[in-house]
Amino acid sequence: MTAAATLLIVCPFGAAFTHVAHRSLQHSVPLLRCQTPCATPLPRWSRQQHARRCSLVVARGDSRRSLASRVDGSTKYLVAGAQLWALAARRDALAPFIVLGMVCASFLCSALKRVIGAARPGLSGAAARASDPGMPSAHALVSAFAATAWSCALGSQRAAIGLSALAAAIGVLRVVCGWHTAEQVVVGLALGVGCALGWTEAGKAAGVFALAPASPAANILRASCALAVLLFVARKAAKFAPG
Numbered sequence: 001m002t003a004a005a006t007l008l009i010v011c012p013f014g015a016a017f018t019h020v021a022h023r024s025l026q027h028s029v030p031l032l033r034c035q036t037p038c039a040t041p042l043p044r045w046s047r048q049q050h051a052r053r054c055s056l057v058v059a060r061g062d063s064r065r066s067l068a069s070r071v072d073g074s075t076k077y078l079v080a081g082a083q084l085w086a087l088a089a090r091r092d093a094l095a096p097f098i099v100l101g102m103v104c105a106s107f108l109c110s111a112l113k114r115v116i117g118a119a120r121p122g123l124s125g126a127a128a129r130a131s132d133p134g135m136p137s138a139h140a141l142v143s144a145f146a147a148t149a150w151s152c153a154l155g156s157q158r159a160a161i162g163l164s165a166l167a168a169a170i171g172v173l174r175v176v177c178g179w180h181t182a183e184q185v186v187v188g189l190a191l192g193v194g195c196a197l198g199w200t201e202a203g204k205a206a207g208v209f210a211l212a213p214a215s216p217a218a219n220i221l222r223a224s225c226a227l228a229v230l231l232f233v234a235r236k237a238a239k240f241a242p243g
Contacts, residue, residue: 136188141195149199
């Protein structure tokens with residue numbers, strides 16, 4: 001079984017797990033908030049004990065959400081750091097080719113968000129218009145692209161399973177932390193896999209995987225990758241600039 005075939009098998013399980021996590025979160029919120037009133041009046045000592053138990057449940061829920069948020073916030077640095085390490089460690093044209101594809105996929109995702117215009121969960125009215133649209137999830141799309149492209153390039157089933165699991169975990173975190181709906185993450189994962197398969201097949205047809213490290217074509221590919229990364233960083237910096 002090829003790495004691409006393994007990805008096509010593993011990714012649907014990741015999408016299903018994302019949907020299940022979303023449903024579980026929806027059912028757990030009322031419990032964490034402890035909003036169900038008691039049917040009959042309770043004695044004072046019982047009310048105090050009930051309040052302490054509710055506070056403990058809420059604290060545990062907030063702690064879990066805080067941990068998930070911290071892990072979710074670190075995933076983008078993990079993915080970016082892994083790509084920078086690959087660029088520094090590998091001398092072939094494979095790493096800049098994949099990173100260039102990831103940046104292009106990110107730009108494509110931004111364009112799709114503007115066209116579709118679907119709001120993120122929990123936002124409406126002015127807040128939804130001011131916020132970045134949520135369909136599809138950029139984190140899910142880019143992580144799925146990276147997992148698929150590297151799995152196809154390395155040709156390892158173990159790498160395909162491990163990287164697909166990481167991409168699915170990133171998608172689950174985006175749902176659990178409330179940044180996206182399950183549908184937005186599933187669409188992002190599917191688009192990431194599809195784009196990566198098309199990108200790698202185009203690279204193989206163009207002979208990118210067989211380029212000599214010191215060839216002019218490889219140097220042009222590295223320069224294109226560097227320019228794309230600079231444009232990506234400048235775009236992110238402009239987005240978060242004050243005013």
